[in-house]
Amino acid sequence: MLITDWTRQALPAMLDDLRAVVELETHSYDKAMLVKGLREIRSRTVGHLGTPDDEILHEGGQHGDILELTYQGTAPGTVLMLSHYDTVWPIGTLSGWPFAVVDGKATGPGVFDMKTGLVQSVWALRGLRELGLPHPSVRFLFTGDEEIGSPSSREHIEAASEDALATLVFEASMDGALKTARKGVGLFNVSVTGIEAHAGLDPYAGASAIHALAEIVTTLARAGSRERGTTVNVGLISGGTGRNVSAGRATCGVDVRVTDPAEMGRIDDLFADLRVSDPRVTISATGEWNRPPMTPNPASQRLFKETQEVAAGFGWLVDEVAVGGASDGNFVSALGRPVLDGMGAVGDGAHARHEHVLVEHIPERTALTIGLLSALA
Numbered sequence: 326m327l328i329t330d331w332t333r334q335a336l337p338a339m340l341d342d343l344r345a346v347v348e349l350e351t352h353s354y355d356k357a358m359l360v361k362g363l364r365e366i367r368s369r370t371v372g373h374l375g376t377p378d379d380e381i382l383h384e385g386g387q388h389g390d391i392l393e394l395t396y397q398g399t400a401p402g403t404v405l406m407l408s409h410y411d412t413v414w415p416i417g418t419l420s421g422w423p424f425a426v427v428d429g430k431a432t433g434p435g436v437f438d439m440k441t442g443l444v445q446s447v448w449a450l451r452g453l454r455e456l457g458l459p460h461p462s463v464r465f466l467f468t469g470d471e472e473i474g475s476p477s478s479r480e481h482i483e484a485a486s487e488d489a490l491a492t493l494v495f496e497a498s499m500d501g502a503l504k505t506a507r508k509g510v511g512l513f514n515v516s517v518t519g520i521e522a523h524a525g526l527d528p529y530a531g532a533s534a535i536h537a538l539a540e541i542v543t544t545l546a547r548a549g550s551r552e553r554g555t556t557v558n559v560g561l562i563s564g565g566t567g568r569n570v571s572a573g574r575a576t577c578g579v580d581v582r583v584t585d586p587a588e589m590g591r592i593d594d595l596f597a598d599l600r601v602s603d604p605r606v607t608i609s610a611t612g613e614w615n616r617p618p619m620t621p622n623p624a625s626q627r628l629f630k631e632t633q634e635v636a637a638g639f640g641w642l643v644d645e646v647a648v649g650g651a652s653d654g655n656f657v658s659a660l661g662r663p664v665l666d667g668m669g670a671v672g673d674g675a676h677a678r679h680e681h682v683l684v685e686h687i688p689e690r691t692a693l694t695i696g697l698l699s700a701l702a
Contacts, residue, residue, distance in 0.1 A: 328695050329639065331452050332688035339687055340426065342369055342444045346410070347424045347433040351389070353411040353472045359389035362410055366443070366467055367392055373451045378462075385477040389469015393485060396450060398462040400702035402490040405464050406450075407482065407653055408443035408669075409471030413676050422678070430672070430681040437680045442495030442669020443467070445687065449694035458695065459702040461490055471653055474512070474615045479656055486657045486664070490701055491628050493694065494654040494666040497675060499646045501686070504667035505629055506647035507619035507655055508554065509589065511581035513596055513612030515541055517564075520605055521573035531571025532605040535564050538575040540601045541608070545579060548595050554584030555592070556649070579612070582649055586618050616651040617659040624663035632665060635696040641689070650675075668694060 346369075351362035371377070374396055383391035389411050395403070412435035424433035431441070446465065453460045466485050468478035475482065486492045496504065517538045522531030542559050549557040557579065564575025581592055596610040621629075629645055636643040646667075654666040671690065674680035 328692045332691045359469045388477040391478045392467045394465045398460045402461040405489040405492040406446045408495045409468045411469045432681045437672045438675040441682045445691045452695045458699040460698045492657045492664040495669040497670045498667040502644040502646040505645040508582040509618035510615045510651045513579040516576045516609045518607045522571045524569045533571045534575035535572040537601040537606040556582045616655040619655040619658040628663045
């Protein structure tokens with residue numbers, strides 16, 4: 326049987342799995358539901374593939390736990406299949422937006438980012454087995470905190486990818502294109518402390534933290550560089566206690582995205598050297614780089630070329646794309662290891678109410694993974 330024939334026949338069962346995992350809402354900040362969701366994912370994975378040869382549950386603390394399942398292959402080496410099961414959607418979203426398949430589109434909270442990719446990854450290994458194709462060992466890593474920066478899972482991702490022939494990240498594709506480059510992400514906060522005073526009776530006794538913060542926001546906004554691929558977005562501002570009070574305190578939250586790793590140092594210096602015109606104001610900047618940039622390394626470039634050759638064997642053309650969003654693939658790439666992102670769904674609407682997956686592409690994307698794993702053998 327051809328790979329594509331097998332994946333098309335498997336589509337109804339894949340949609341059953343997709344419905345089950347979408348209908349278990351797994352918001353990044355709801356530990357109880359994350360536990361239930363991961364339990365369902367494990368149950369379905371074992372139901373399709375049998376008892377794993379190795380299983381480790383890494384505790385995530387207040388965040389979602391990390392499940393590592395390894396299945397021995399028929400060829401040397403191991404491929405890491407990386408998926409997150411947490412979503413940005415609060416519990417209760419499903420009641421007003423239930424999972425549905427209408428006009429060739431599957432919709433529901435988390436269906437595109439990224440539960441379809443997770444389901445495809447499991448069915449790819451099942452397809453390899455049922456079709457009797459050679460393949461390396463497969464190590465699944467299901468993480469529950471990607472949407473909030475992977476604070477608990479990062480160390481396990483880096484460890485699990487250390488000896489891997491390749492890491493395949495089942496985040497959604499970009500209109501079918503694979504993601505070979507992503508921006509790095511820095512999350513920073515700036516706090517300004519001024520001097521409170523009555524804005525009418527004693528206006529010059531005060532030192533407004535809000536006025537000072539306005540200067541800082543202007544400085545930060547100017548630090549972005551289209552030419553260097555760097556964006557600086559002040560997305561949150563708070564401060565003050567009243568219209569007629571010189572603000573004693575003000576804060577802002579900043580999102581920074583960089584393409585060039587060298588830009589990280591420039592941005593660090595920017596935050597360290599923030600200054601305003603009123604010397605009575607004090608400034609404190611905190612934060613860190615949540616993810617380094619995912620830049621194409623030689624090993625990843627070879628992996629993408631091999632994937633293109635596999636796709637060509639099916640009669641498909643697969644492109645590559647650089648995107649501004651980050652993923653867990655950034656961690657693997659920064660260590661110089663082979664990684665390919667965007668192996669998941671074709672659709673649109675990540676983090677938006679129009680989130681959906683084009684059902685007709687699910688068999689095709691699953692077949693691409695099956696073909697690549699067999700090629701890596």
